[in-house]
Amino acid sequence: MASQGLTYALMVQGAPYSQQASHSALRFAEALPAQGHRVATVFFYHDGVYNAASMMTPPTDEPHLLERWRALHQTQQCELLVCVASAVRRGLLDHGETKRHGHPHPTLEAPFELTGLGQLMQAAHHHDRLITFAP
Amino acid sequence: MSSKSILVIVRHPPHGSSWVREGLETALVGAALGQPPTLLFSGDGVLALLAGQQRGALGQKGSAAMLEGLSLYDIEPLWYDRYSLEARGLTLDQLMSGCQPADIAGMIARHDVVMSF
Numbered sequence: 001m002a003s004q005g006l007t008y009a010l011m012v013q014g015a016p017y018s019q020q021a022s023h024s025a026l027r028f029a030e031a032l033p034a035q036g037h038r039v040a041t042v043f044f045y046h047d048g049v050y051n052a053a054s055m056m057t058p059p060t061d062e063p064h065l066l067e068r069w070r071a072l073h074q075t076q077q078c079e080l081l082v083c084v085a086s087a088v089r090r091g092l093l094d095h096g097e098t099k100r101h102g103h104p105h106p107t108l109e110a111p112f113e114l115t116g117l118g119q120l121m122q123a124a125h126h127h128d129r130l131i132t133f134a135p
Numbered sequence: 136m137s138s139k140s141i142l143v144i145v146r147h148p149p150h151g152s153s154w155v156r157e158g159l160e161t162a163l164v165g166a167a168l169g170q171p172p173t174l175l176f177s178g179d180g181v182l183a184l185l186a187g188q189q190r191g192a193l194g195q196k197g198s199a200a201m202l203e204g205l206s207l208y209d210i211e212p213l214w215y216d217r218y219s220l221e222a223r224g225l226t227l228d229q230l231m232s233g234c235q236p237a238d239i240a241g242m243i244a245r246h247d248v249v250m251s252f
Binding site: 011013045046085086117118120121124130132134 | 139141153154157160161164165167168170248249250251252
């Protein structure tokens with residue numbers, strides 16, 4: 001099975017803690033290696049961009065979705081791409097956008113990256129599967 | 136870039152959320168990269184195709200103008216699910232020009248990638 005492993009792209013459109021989409025996407029991604037596959041790209045779009053909020057502070061008895069995404073990046077070397085148009089209008093800015101718009105602190109940090117929709121298209125073309133996780 | 140075919144399905148109504156705009160933007164980026172996706176409206180998504188729409192109440196730009204410009208990017212026709220249309224008491228003559236009924240199952244089967252909004 002491992003020799004035929006597939007690469008997956010996930011598109012996450014649901015906000016963390018409001019809807020199930022982020023949880024489902026994480027559980028799906030975390031289960032892939034056991035089947036010999038891996039997630040190569042996660043693309044956050046629509047309210048899914050809130051998954052990248054660097055100050056996310058959930059209660060200690062709830063899953064920490066930001067930490068789970070970071071762990072996924074570590075274990076599967078996947079890229080965590082955030083749609084820049086969806087993110088900036090919702091207040092999620094990396095270092096560069098923070099400076100550009102004159103805000104004091106970034107609200108999005110590595111390993112998350114702001115990118116364009118073209119990267120979603122690239123991921124759809126380059127990877128074996130694309131799965132949408134919508135609310 | 137490889138030549139995978141992409142189907143974008145819009146399932147949400149045009150006002151009250153940004154789903155339709157974000158789905159259309161995805162389709163436009165596909166077209167800008169040289170591979171215009173197939174665009175299908177299903178469920179409440181068929182409401183986006185109603186002719187004569189104004190912009191919405193959310194301070195958004197509305198989707199009607201975007202839809203009317205898609206043919207410039209070779210995204211045509213605007214495919215719709217006829218059962219979704221009938222279930223909402225609508226007929227083809229109430230839709231904007233360029234709409235055609237689709238065989239949804241066949242359309243999904245023929246495409247390599249399906250993106251749903």
